Amino acid sequence: MLPLAPKVSVIVDGGGRLALDALSADIRLRAIPTAEGPALHVALAGNVASAIPLGVGAPDQAVNIVMRSLELIAARGPEARARDVLRRDGIAAFRAAASDRISAASPPPARPRAEAIGRHRQKDGAFALGVGLTFGHAHAGTLIELAHVAKANGAKWVRPAPDRVLLLGPFSEANATATRIAAERFDFVTAPRDPRRRIVACPGAPACASGLIAARALAAELAQHLPPSDDGTPVHVSGCAKGCAHPASAPLTVVGTEQGCGIVRDGSARTAPSAYLDPADIVTEIVRIAGKTREAVDA
Template identity: 40%
Template sequence: MSVAATSPEALPRGACPTLPAPMATGDGLLARLAPAEALTPAQAAGLAALARDCGNGILEVTARGKLQVRGLDPAGAGRLAEGVGALRIAVREGLGIETSALAGRDPAEVFDPRLLAAALAEAAAAAGLAARLAPKVSIGIDGGGGLGLAGRDLDIAVSPAGAEFRIEAAGMTLGRTPAPVPAVLALLERLAAFGPRARMRDLVAAEGEGALGAGLQPADPREAVPGEPVGRHMLASGWALGVGLPFGQIEAETLEALADTAAQRGATFIEPAGGRALLIGALDDGGADGLADWATAAGLIVDAGDPLRRVEACPGAPACGAARFATRGLARELARDLAGLAKGRSVHVSGCVKGCAHPGRAGLTIVGLDEGAGIVIEGTARDMPARIVRFDELASAVRGFLESSRG
């Protein structure tokens, strides 16, 4: 099987690595895949084995719930793609359509978002929309369950509005309709006509909410449901346990052991979840407790209040060639500090100005620059730093800032 390796510079702006077209990074090629269905424990263990045999044994779950395998060479990338097929892991392609990681299993859902997502994907494919839109354009279908899509950078969102469907664009409520697929397709066609790199926020700024919502009935804004996957989630029968991965990363041996332990405790699915986590179920009370204890001992996160959940960090140097410093050692130090300082503040440690781990604003952002480390307050990695310090002074400088922000 032929696999194309692509350098970051060669990718169109905003493009992402895929399974057939992995991207070059500092530790080799990186391949990304979005499973179309939850993995079985056996598939998760098999994917872990592929990551070890074809790459450097490091897997990641992204903020949007996609899987990444790191440290591949061209031959390994080819073997990975073949191995994913042999494991019968179906991979989503085309337009980015997101649903809750518990879609179809959440008893609080008003409707099953998977059905609407499938209908929209089919219609978008027939219209050839994916090739005419920016690569990162995304649609969220929120069935109204307990694990929502709040906090996602969605171009279009669909959610329950009584017996109808609410349509949002770039976080703005446009209205409601009984026929969401034609409404979403019409918005996507307008977005495609606006330009191949445009996002919905650009279209909203240019045309306004009123023009984009023409033909829709008025709707109240939805109440955002937190999208925190870590912890226990009630299913129609039993529980799903959300296990967070520190900085979204897990070693192959740990994932294999996690999958085996989950299967021994009765789990039948392992679902990558937005927010860099894995949802595992269905488990009874004893199985959930036992798996949580095992995961904690393995260095994984089962408490949503763990300070590591408030720190985002990219792989940093040397894994990424663009990074100016090693990010994750500092991130772990800051997580320890956050346990007692500046409660509630979010921190983003970025090796460069691209801000891959957290494109949005954070309470405190540390960014690698040519001239040193920038410290950005309430901003992004691309914003003007309030201060630039030498890398060897960074830890103490940030700790001093957190001390001054105590409480």
């Protein structure tokens, strides 16, 4: 077993409708068509826009290319990532490791973002169904209930998809609809414009010892008062200042503090709040702020 850093990752993108372009990884493989048949484009240290292209290899050489690249990363130490090797040795080190298994090629273009939630017709005419995990989370018992319904409706597999979505299938069109209705009853997200998709929330109290507010419970209450939206503008609800669920800045952040719920505009959970409110009053205030923000955008 290679002594790799805990977060070293490899993405394998089959080139289908639901792209993995937005995800960052140490090694990215993406299936592309060529005159000789399907091939795999390999890139390093980033998402589709930022990764450094290594080249194109045949599918039957993919494992060797990835293993050679991982061996190169592991040789730099147990905390090394692909970006560290690139910074120190450049792309030439990876090309030498891949040897004659890969040839230089321009990276394939990014693909338009496709919505994962909903029905997806497959090549054979059957349907896959995408359902979202509410705030990226579901209880084991709820997942088991969904699996039982999906199986009864003909599903044979379940697979993870981008944006915290599960894909289930294959279904007939009618059975996909029946499974969607059941998923909605189990509190999964079944509509792309569901307000819960605008909210990022960690477990918060009492699930997390660091949580000072019940972040997910507050997020669920807040979602009931937000309108459906296509803009994806996130509201971050964090149980504490660590901001584990969304370390980056957000237009609006609610953070648990010893003084109550802190409100941060255009900052992260670590940013000093501009105001503090009692949890009982926070929903009304956030809805007011979100409404003003939307009015300003529409204007």
